[in-house]
Amino acid sequence: MDKLSPTWFAETMGFLTGYLDPNNPQPDVQKKFAESGIIQPQDGLFMVGSREGITQVCGRDAAFSSEEAIRIGNIRPQIPMHLDPPEHAKYRKLLDHLFSPKQMTGVEDEIVNRANSLIDAFQDRGECNFTNEFAEPYPGMIFLDLMGLPQSDRLTLQSMVDAIFHPGEGVTTDIDEIARIQNEGGQRVYDYFEQVIADRRKKPSDDVVSGFLEVEVDDRPLTTEEMLDMCFTLLVGGLDTVKATLTAFMAFLGRNPSYRDQLVADPTTIPQATEEMLRWETPTTLFIRRSTANQEVLGCPVKEGQMVILNNAAANLDPDVFPDPMTVDFSRKPNRHIAFGAGVHRCLGSHLARRELNVAMQEWHRRIPNWSLKPGTNLSSMLPIRNIDNLELIW
Incomplete structure (x- = not known):
């Protein structure tokens, strides 16, 4: 297959930001996929928005690749996210145990402490910028704890992730400049973790990076490049997605206070409410695959080399899977949403x-039950991750 243009991802996201409505996504995608589960918004670019179609593309033996689908500052495929089976499984196995339910139970107390330390700083003030004062630092602090990195590095790492996911946002729409900002942010990630790996070789610790030095793949130690590519994946997956999801949750609850009141009245409903808000909001909306053969998806011909966008937000409104999908129901069971992706590449850190989302909803509504959106708050967001930049709350 031909190599993708270095600016392909930036150009495509620019197009999709105009084609899709990130601020009113549910009725928008419902309308776009009303006639078919696959559409062609641009020549050579397909978008799949039904569960059946996404299952076809993401199946273990599907003729679609992740390896060259995304370039967001990474100079090699991210491990394991951009590797295809069977290569993918070797690395995924190394990482799965680090983020297993059992491991997450072991760090829950620390997650609770992090949430409360942030709330302590502004509870008595009666207002906060939720994005900047809670949603952004909260997952960053937890990521640093897990990776054994100093909390003083959080803003540095966040600036790298911002360059990767939000390059030039509000400043420039020039595609070459956007690609330059992303590449520079990606290089900073590699440089940072190369030093961390070198430090751990000299002085191992009880953290994820030190653990990389002890494992093997194909009966050999991991190379520095492999460790860097896994660190890249963990960083970009660990910060911005949870941040965006928290802002989406609170914006929804602020606009729909009766749902907020359900969480306050009965905190035991929070885990189910989290699943339903993940289904409804799906902040990480789009995933990308590249066809490796001439084939069909839902009866639509897709040629080798053509790109397919997986619109998981649309699939989470599929009436064949979810009864009454346009109604938010915190008691919905079962709730087989794919907000974390589908198939073998399902989110490693789900x-x-x-755990982070449930704790945040639990601790926030325990301590600040009667809050609301500050009048005039801008709730707009962009793709590919629907983050709300300045979510102002009052109580």
């Missing part, structure tokens, strides 16, 4: 993310 158990951690769920």
Whole structure:
């Protein structure tokens, strides 16, 4: 297959930001996929928005690749996210145990402490910028704890992730400049973790990076490049997605206070409410695959080399899977949403993310039950991750 243009991802996200409505996504995608589970918004670019179609593309033996689908500052495929089976499984196995439900139970007390330390700083003030004062630092602090990194590095790492996911946002729409910002942010990630790996070789510790030095793949130690590519994946997956999800949750609850009141009245409903808000909001909306053969998806011909966008937000409204999908129901069971992706590339950190989201909803509504959106708050967001930049709350 031909190599993708270095600016392909930036150009495509620019197009999709205009094509899709990130601020009113549910009725938008419902309308776009009303006639078919696969559409062609641009020549050579397909978008799949039904569960059946996404299952076809993400199946273990599907003729679609992740390896060259995304370039967001990474100079090699991210491990394991951008590797295809069977290569993918070797690395995924190394990482799965680090983020297993059992491991996450072991760090829950620390997650609770992190949430409360942030709330302590502004509870008495009666207002906060939720994005900047809670949603952003909260997952970053937990990531640093797990990786054994100093909390003083959080803003440095966040600036790298911002360059990767939000390059030039509000400043420039020039595609070459956006690609430059992403590449620079990606290089900073590699440089940072190369030093961390070198430090751990000299002085191992009880953390994830030190653990990389002790494991093997194909009966050999991991190379420095492999460790860097896994660190890249963990960083970009561990910070911005939870941040965006928290802002989406609170914006929804602020606009729909009767749902907020359900969480306050009965905190035991929070885990189910979290699943339903993940289904409804799906902040990480789009995933990308590249066809490796001439084939069909839902009866639509897709040629080798063509790109397919997986719209998981649309699939989470599929009436064949979810009865009354346009109604938010905190008691919905079962709730087989795919907010964390589908197939073998399903989000590695989903158990951690769920723990973070549940704890945040629990501790926030325990301590600040009667809050609301500050009048005039801008709730707009962009793709590919629907983060709300300045979510102002009052109580």
